Amino acid sequence: MRMWNLLPEDVKMDCIARVPRCYYTTLSLVSKYFRSLIASPELYARRSLLGRAEYCFYLGFSDTSSSYMSWYTFRSTDKCLARIQSIPCVPIHSICVVVGSNIYMIGGLYNRKGTPDVSVISCVSHKCEILPRFRRNVAGRLPIGFFDRKIYLIDYYDDHDPRIMVFDTESRTWGLGGRSKVEAEDRVVGCVGMSGKIYMTTTKNGYICHLNEGEGGAWETDEIMNSEQWIDPCILDDMLYSYDEYKNSLC
Missing domain, CATH: 2.120.10.80 (Kelch-type beta propeller)
Structure with missing residues (x-):
């Protein structure tokens, strides 16, 4: 880390931009600096300029005993799933729609009961934000x-x-x-x-x-x-x- 700290910011940006996105979840756990860098729009603009833009698969899973769903990214390099720890569990059977780099989730089931909750997950920062509710409980x-x-x-x-x-x-x-x-x-x-x-x-x-x-x-x-x-x-x-x-x- 000492040698890393001596590098200019643009060089650091180029280094991280060349790392496959599937490792960003793990890298963000290293320090606040990496979390901030990985969440910055400038990093993804730099990836595009370097020809490093790539698709990333996001998957939600829940077990049979839970009303909540956890989010994972799929690492194509080693065919493994990586849990996104920074995203809180969300209700199962939510209505999901992808808009740009965001995943919007509408409704869902908590303990077999519907909810009007609406939230959005940023695939850049891996943060979840609460939005205005739907007009009624909805799921499916x-x-x-x-x-x-x-x-x-x-x-x-x-x-x-x-x-x-x-x-x-x-x-x-x-x-x-x-x-x-x-x-x-x-x-x-x-x-x-x-x-x-x-x-x-x-x-x-x-x-x-x-x-x-x-x-x-x-x-x-x-x-x-x-x-x-x-x-x-x-x-x-x-x-x-x-x-x-x-x-x-x-x-």
Whole structure:
């Protein structure tokens, strides 16, 4: 550490920028200096300039006896999971949406009871911040998407009038965004947001909602999505992936 302290700050920044991100969780435990450096936006800008930007997988796990979920990063170098100690445990079955370098978590279950709690995890600083609550207790699978700095969530609290709730990530406030065109009894099977759209499969149909086309978005049915039984779809490099439980394969 004595030799390290003698180095210029820009040299220190370059050294840490060349370290794989999977080791940042461990490195942040060394000292306050490393925690501060790893949390700084300048470090990640430097990584991009050096061509060292990389994807990092975040996974949440809970055991069968707990109502809480712990967060881990996946180290591709040695195929190991590293616990993120600085992030407190969060409720299971939260509705999660990734926005930039942040993971927003809405609702969840505490001791089998729903909660309206909302929080955000910074994947840069590995800190968790409490945000304004949702309008009711919520948990499980609800259609959700992101467009123009806003998170869109379709809430089926009122079976006869499902609403689109909107969370502004800049002002950090909740508001109404129109009505859903999907029937409330049409149970959601899988949903994911990509490029200003919500892709959703239900027990009856496949839907695409164009969030940028007026209040409540423009809805259309999709034959391709309706032809597959998609479970928990996800996005990687602008491609939509899902597990087909009948064919036991990815699609």
